[in-house]
Amino acid sequence: MNNKIFIIGLPRTGTTSLCHSFLQLGYKTAHTAYTETALKEADVIADTPVFSEFPLLDAHFANSRFINLERDLSRWVPSIRQLLARMHTNLMRSDGGFNTHLKRCYFETFGKYSLADIQSDEYLINCYEQHQQRVSNFFKDKKANLLTLNVAQPHSAKALQTFLGTDADIQFEQLNMGGKVTAWNDIKHPDKIASTRNGKIDKSLGYNHKIL
Numbered sequence: 001m002n003n004k005i006f007i008i009g010l011p012r013t014g015t016t017s018l019c020h021s022f023l024q025l026g027y028k029t030a031h032t033a034y035t036e037t038a039l040k041e042a043d044v045i046a047d048t049p050v051f052s053e054f055p056l057l058d059a060h061f062a063n064s065r066f067i068n069l070e071r072d073l074s075r076w077v078p079s080i081r082q083l084l085a086r087m088h089t090n091l092m093r094s095d096g097g098f099n100t101h102l103k104r105c106y107f108e109t110f111g112k113y114s115l116a117d118i119q120s121d122e123y124l125i126n127c128y129e130q131h132q133q134r135v136s137n138f139f140k141d142k143k144a145n146l147l148t149l150n151v152a153q154p155h156s157a158k159a160l161q162t163f164l165g166t167d168a169d170i171q172f173e174q175l176n177m178g179g180k181v182t183a184w185n186d187i188k189h190p191d192k193i194a195s196t197r198n199g200k201i202d203k204s205l206g207y208n209h210k211i212l
Helices: 015-024 036-041 049-059 073-092 100-110 121-140 156-164
Strands: 006-008 028-032 044-046 065-070 145-151
Touching: 006 015, 006 049, 015 028, 015 044, 015 065, 028 036, 036 073, 044 049, 049 100, 049 121, 073 100, 073 145, 100 121, 145 156
Parallel strands: 006 044, 006 065, 028 044, 065 145
Antiparallel strands: none
């Protein structure tokens, strides 16, 4: 249960690219985790539920480290707008749609937004800045446990090497470009950890028993 790495950057900040890099480094990696098995088996976990629930995960998984991701807002805003528009129907459905853990994290981060809300740059930038401030506040007394990266910047690979204490070559391959969001599904690797159990989630996760 210890020494995990949680990638707590928001969607569309490079989480898939970073997860792919961790696979190449030999880490068991889950891009989203909705079962106890996924949380237990993965060395590295990104996206939901971790970008929202990192304080609970920090308390539950001792000695873990965290990687927050930044992205130029001129690129992030149109990208997250497109994603949230695609997700809107299945997020807001009361009779199904996305799983409860995903819904909980998106609602806590982006609110129960309308399609009109996300046409506002200000609305989306506020969500981004609130997340960054929340991360900064939480880690203000534990800065050694946090690395902040922008994977588009040339110094990021070296910063990750230092954080991990490795000399291994690290490269960030650009994935999910042009609005694509399914690149992780296409990756085949023995260290890739399934997010669900044959499509099923655990209704409660050990660190967090909140259910919508």
